[in-house]
Amino acid sequence: MRKSEIRELLKLTQDPEIISFAGGLPNPKSFPIEELKSIVQAVLEHHSKIALQYGTTHGIPELREMLAERCRKEGMKDASVDNTIIMTGSQQALDAVGKIFLNPGDIALVGLPSYLGGINAFRSYEANLIGVPLDKDGMRVDLLEEKLKELAKQDQPVKFVYTVPTFQNPAGTVMPEARRKKLVELAYEYNFVIIEDDPYGKLRYDTVQVKPIKTFDDEGRVIYISTFSKIFVPGFRLAWIIAHEDIMRKIALCKQALDLCTAPFTQYIAYEFMKRGSLDLHIMKICEMYKPKRDIMIRSMKKYFPEGYVCNKPKGGMFAWVTLPEKIDTEVMFLDALKEKVAYVHGKAFCVDGSGGSSMRLNFSYSTNEQLEIGMKRLGAVIEKKMKEL
Numbered sequence: 495m496r497k498s499e500i501r502e503l504l505k506l507t508q509d510p511e512i513i514s515f516a517g518g519l520p521n522p523k524s525f526p527i528e529e530l531k532s533i534v535q536a537v538l539e540h541h542s543k544i545a546l547q548y549g550t551t552h553g554i555p556e557l558r559e560m561l562a563e564r565c566r567k568e569g570m571k572d573a574s575v576d577n578t579i580i581m582t583g584s585q586q587a588l589d590a591v592g593k594i595f596l597n598p599g600d601i602a603l604v605g606l607p608s609y610l611g612g613i614n615a616f617r618s619y620e621a622n623l624i625g626v627p628l629d630k631d632g633m634r635v636d637l638l639e640e641k642l643k644e645l646a647k648q649d650q651p652v653k654f655v656y657t658v659p660t661f662q663n664p665a666g667t668v669m670p671e672a673r674r675k676k677l678v679e680l681a682y683e684y685n686f687v688i689i690e691d692d693p694y695g696k697l698r699y700d701t702v703q704v705k706p707i708k709t710f711d712d713e714g715r716v717i718y719i720s721t722f723s724k725i726f727v728p729g730f731r732l733a734w735i736i737a738h739e740d741i742m743r744k745i746a747l748c749k750q751a752l753d754l755c756t757a758p759f760t761q762y763i764a765y766e767f768m769k770r771g772s773l774d775l776h777i778m779k780i781c782e783m784y785k786p787k788r789d790i791m792i793r794s795m796k797k798y799f800p801e802g803y804v805c806n807k808p809k810g811g812m813f814a815w816v817t818l819p820e821k822i823d824t825e826v827m828f829l830d831a832l833k834e835k836v837a838y839v840h841g842k843a844f845c846v847d848g849s850g851g852s853s854m855r856l857n858f859s860y861s862t863n864e865q866l867e868i869g870m871k872r873l874g875a876v877i878e879k880k881m882k883e884l
């Protein structure tokens with residue numbers, strides 16, 4: 495196990511004067527506090543005997559059924575209460591998947607860049623993580639195929655491919671349908687499992703026509719993971735997995751050892767929130783809040799950053815990925831940024847092969863609109879100064 499670089503960096507950004515684009519936090523103003531007060535009251539009144547007791551490992555059936563139904567409507571044909579399990583955050587799901595599939599030295603393929611929490615979870619099982627580059631449309635499935643061919647020639651099986659196909663963390667990319675289908679075909683051909691991590695799919699600010707990879711899966715090779723963290727509240731630590739029943743059995747076994755069950759109390763709160771029809775309305779409100787933030791960040795980038803950077807406007811999610819001219823090392827520049835009271839996460843932290851040295855991830859969901867503009871102005875000045883020095 496290694497220290498999480500992001501956590502270490504975040505410690506440096508505690509100074510309240512620093513405008514931090516480093517974290518990956520939802521905006522606390524989006525939390526539906528008033529509605530939660532009445533829901534908590536209702537849960538205590540109507541479900542307290544179950545909600546305050548230990549629960550089953552799979553989670554409360556009412557919530558699983560609702561989640562399965564949502565996923566069936568999205569096109570996941572086999573989603574049912576039996577192959578849906580509630581997890582204590584998708585981070586727990588990623589750890590469980592690592593525990594089940596990875597023996598030391600086993601190969602798993604991940605994006606370059608990839609979600610750091612996923613990388614850390616898989617590393618803790620001593621996986622051999624191999625990176626597959628991304629372009630503006632997410633993971634380069636053509637390069638993935640080349641890698642798979644090469645590994646097959648060396649008789650090296652791949653356990654799984656880990657991907658965040660929709661509004662990726664950190665790159666903000668969306669994998670188009672053709673790539674999604676091709677990825678599933680490759681999984682059949684080369685006998686691996688796809689871990690589809692989808693926390694951001696519902697946070698859409700522009701028209702994007704994509705369905706989860708799981709909807710193209712007829713063999714049960716896709717493990718679909720999603721979470722309430724970004725569409726409701728992260729503090730409840732609620733996520734869910736939809737997977738083939740054979741995999742589900744292993745996940746349940748694994749979860750028994752991890753925490754016996756996810757807190758039934760928060761599960762009931764989420765269930766009640768969904769039953770009242772509040773979730774979709776709430777997602778709309780979050781999108782209304784984040785879209786202008788995304789726009790301010792991108793507009794300010796154009797206004798304050800010197801020429802020479804590349805950033806594809808993210809159509810959803812919470813992050814913008816910026817790549818500066820190669821000679822700039824964003825890890826080194828981070829200290830300059832802190833001096834100017836602005837923070838980001840340097841790109842190398844997300845890349846298993848040490849690439850990403852001139853990139854950075856910027857979060858736009860957490861800051862106020864005013865902070866976004868001021869922070870981007872500060873960051874632009876830091877970059878400009880750095881460019882002149884080199």
Ligand SMILES: Cc1ncc(COP(=O)(O)O)c(C=O)c1O
Pocket residue numbers: 518582583584585586609611658663691693720721722723728731732733
């Ligand atoms: C891609 C991705 N997966 C998983 C997680 C973990 O989310 P959760 O709060 O559900 O554990 C995050 C959180 O930022 C994420 O960005």
